[in-house]
Amino acid sequence: MTTTTHRATTRSSVLRHLRPGPRAAAVLVVSVAATTVLPLLAPPLTAHFVDDAIGGASTRHLVLIAAGYLTLAVAGQVARMLTAWLATGLAWDGTNRLRETLAGHALGLDMAYHGRHTPGEMIERVDGDVVAVAEFVVAFLLDVVAGVLLLAGVLVIVFAVDPRIGGFLLVYCVLAGYAMARAQRLAVPSAAGARAEGAAFFGGLEERLAGAEDIRANGAGEHAVHRLYQAGSAWYWANHRSGRIGVGLLAGTWVAFAAGTAVALGLAAWGQRSGAITVGTAVLLFQYTLMVRAPFERLIDQLRQYQAALAGITRIGDLLAVRRTLPAPADPRPLPATGPLELSVEGVGFAYPDDGEQVLSDVTLSLAPGETLGLVGRTGSGKTSIARLVLRLYDPTEGAVRVGGVDLRDADPGAVRRRICAVTQDVQIFAAGVRDNLTLFRPPPADRVLRDVLVDVGLGDWLASLPDGLDTVLGGASGSGVSAGEAQLLALARAFLADPGLVVMDEASSRLDPATERRIERSVDRLLTGRTGVIIAHRLSSLSRVDKIAVIDGGRVVEYGRREDLVADPTSRFARMLDLAGVSR
Ligand SMILES: Nc1ncnc2c1ncn2[C@@H]1O[C@H](COP(=O)(O)OP(=O)(O)OP(=O)(O)O)[C@@H](O)[C@H]1O
Structure with a gap:
């Protein structure tokens, strides 16, 4: 034309x-x-x-x-x-x-x-x-x-x-x-x-x-x-x-x-x-x-x-x-509708479309339904990029990401958004009521369900302190303020409500007080129970309960295995990282 x-x-x-x-x-x-x-x-x-x-x-x-x-x-x-x-x-x-x-x-x-x-x-x-x-x-x-x-x-x-x-x-x-x-x-x-x-x-x-x-x-x-x-x-x-x-x-x-x-x-x-x-x-x-x-x-x-x-x-x-560069599948395949989802990253290579520079090479990882994986590595090593591919925000340039046995390129985009959920460290609080902040503007479930979820993630007292309960407007110039810890817990509550089969979590790197950190850890544990999880960890101490660890360096998986095996092997990179950080094995 x-x-x-x-x-x-x-x-x-x-x-x-x-x-x-x-x-x-x-x-x-x-x-x-x-x-x-x-x-x-x-x-x-x-x-x-x-x-x-x-x-x-x-x-x-x-x-x-x-x-x-x-x-x-x-x-x-x-x-x-x-x-x-x-x-x-x-x-x-x-x-x-x-x-x-x-x-x-x-x-x-x-x-x-x-x-x-x-x-x-x-x-x-x-x-x-x-x-x-x-x-x-x-x-x-x-x-x-x-x-x-x-x-x-x-x-x-x-x-x-x-x-x-x-x-x-x-x-x-x-x-x-x-x-x-x-x-x-x-x-x-x-x-x-x-x-x-x-x-x-x-x-x-x-x-x-x-x-x-x-x-x-x-x-x-x-x-x-x-x-x-x-x-x-x-x-x-x-x-x-x-x-x-x-x-x-x-x-x-x-x-x-x-x-x-x-x-x-x-x-x-x-x-x-x-x-x-x-x-x-x-x-x-x-x-x-x-x-x-x-x-x-x-x-x-x-x-x-x-x-x-x-x-x-x-x-x-x-x-x-402007068209999406992620092509919509010609014949969209559904993901398993309930239960934890299997994840397999197969020989994945990736470059961002803007600069074409290779940021991931030959990444292979797999998680059985319900297993959790901790991604560790230096800043800029490629952890977030792996998470973005699992969320299908981008497509890999080589290899494939399969969830529930379905290549994400062939999966129904609606099912991908419903069954895979992201909890990011930069939590966006909208200038809207607590309800909308929890459901992200979807029609809300009954108030009882919302209250139960907030109590579950440890925000019960916070909710009780709000002047208008679930109707309280958060964020914005005139809304109630939300602390960094509360925002993290709200993000977890969002994930609970979405009830996904696979959770991708970018752990908060900002400093939180020890009590809030413990509350968040407890909620994360509960969120990951019965779900498959990928956690980008910024604190090695929070990886005590994951099943597998992948150490990423320069866009490659340089170490990958079950956490207990890596911890037991004093020559492993992960064990040395724990020792260096002063975290008990
Ligand atoms: N949107 C983008 N466009 C182009 N390059 C990017 C983009 N995002 C990240 N990169 C590059 O990809 C590489 C991997 O970055 P990535 O964010 O995946 O690392 P990371 O391990 O998650 O780092 P951090 O721990 O700091 O979050 C880096 O070289 C980064 O500069």
């Missing part, structure tokens, strides 16, 4: 979300028509008024015409307000649908994609671009469609009244339209550039705010702010450039229209002097000529929004066109 046709298809797929229903569209058409026609009816009344006043008509007659004029003006404004209201409603409905699709799509993309794009950038793309599109939809209906219709109406009427002035106006509009179309091409890249700089700024800001603790602790605040200042400055200049072009276009139209109006006025005066038209008709022509100016001004004003929207639509389309 060529880039142009690809762009056209992604754009039309974005616009499909914005299309209103037939009834809403019909009401909108009527309202836009009224917004156009009503102002067109006013100048003939002015012409009548002037001619009848010169002809000596009664005051009553003139007041009636004036009242008619006033009614038309009010009705025109009401129609415009109605169109604005309808267009805003439709734009919000459409863009909310688009936001929903985009957010769902973005959440489903590979971890590799999210690794390359910061959350701030994603927010700007899911929301900022969509807002630009929504604003344009409203402006398009109000200013562009209604404006062009008004322009056409004016031309038809002026032609009917005086073909010479009509001809002049037509030539003038064609020239002005052509000049604007040319100018528009000039402005598109600068608007797209301004939006891209904006997204980069927000991406950086989000990252700095997320890492505020680290930045402050390391005294890097000044440098972080300096980088933000640079990003803000680039954004400012990009906006400045795009604004300068917009202002230049606007100023150009003002000058051109002032000259055009002067010529039209001269033509009307000449027509009246030569007796071809009445004074009233000259006023009428002058009014219509003035009317042309407003839609043209609005059109050029919309040009910038149009460019922002066009850039937004293109970027939204590009995001929607």
Whole structure:
């Protein structure tokens, strides 16, 4: 597919979300028509008024015409307000649908994609671009469609009244339209550039705010702010450039229209002097000529929004066109629905798609249902990468990961998410109630079940201390705070509720007080009872109850065996690691 046709298809797929229903569209058409026609009816009344006043008509007659004029003006404004209201409603409905699709799509993309794009950038793309599109939809209906219709109406009427002035106006509009179309091409890249700089700024800001603790602790605040200042400055200049072009276009139209109006006025005066038209008709022509100016001004004003929207639509389309690199199985196979799951990692090699550097080589591990494995090794040795493959966040580049006898590439993705559960060390607490934090927004089971799980993991007293029990809002600016230990226990409670057959645990490396550590260890033991488990251990002491140990170094398994055998052999790496760490065997 060529880039142009690809762009056209992604754009039309974005616009499909914005299309209103037939009834809403019909009401909108009527309202836009009224917004156009009503102002067109006013100048003939002015012409009548002037001619009848010169002809000596009664005051009553003139007041009636004036009242008619006033009614038309009010009705025109009401129609415009109605169109604005309808267009805003439709734009919000459409863009909310688009936001929903985009957010769902973005959440489903590979971890590799999210690794390359910061959350701030994603927010700007899911929301900022969509807002630009929504604003344009409203402006398009109000200013562009209604404006062009008004322009056409004016031309038809002026032609009917005086073909010479009509001809002049037509030539003038064609020239002005052509000049604007040319100018528009000039402005598109600068608007797209301004939006891209904006997204980069927000991406950086989000990252700095997320890492505020680290930045402050390391005294890097000044440098972080300096980088933000640079990003803000680039954004400012990009906006400045795009604004300068917009202002230049606007100023150009003002000058051109002032000259055009002067010529039209001269033509009307000449027509009246030569007796071809009445004074009233000259006023009428002058009014219509003035009317042309407003839609043209609005059109050029919309040009910038149009460019922002066009850039937004293109970027939204590009995001929607990003496909998962993890292929969906053609014939998805279910995983065993209950009980602990067997795990076998067979000759696995792996490189992250971004840099292609080999991080795992020939990794072979196996766990019978219900067995637990401790992964140990230096930082950067590849433990987390193995865990990611077991969770099918990536596919291995060589070999296979089988769970319950099924290659994860062939397994039903829904079953993988249901039966394999991750407990990570960075526990995300959402600004939501305890219930949603436990179920991750799934429909919750009965409160009794949630309370039992919290008591089981040792959070009974914590729950009792919360002001609104399960309804208490956690996290966020106004929510109840959660300590690191409580967050870990909440993560374990989540895993209990999900009731998986295989648990992959990245043990918390942050320091916890000994009492909390013991509570967590007890909960982990309970969680792993009757389940298969893979634990990335940062403290060797917490591996006292695992069945097997794999020592990873440089992406390879350098030692693998049953824990009791490795502990009993003083020459084993694991035994030496225990001795070095001062942990009793
Ligand atoms: N998303 C990623 N993209 C590219 N390379 C990555 C990515 N994540 C990790 N790596 C690289 O893969 C290698 C293994 O990292 P991994 O996180 O698996 O090690 P680890 O043993 O879990 O380390 P730690 O104990 O510090 O968590 C490292 O060289 C790391 O730089």
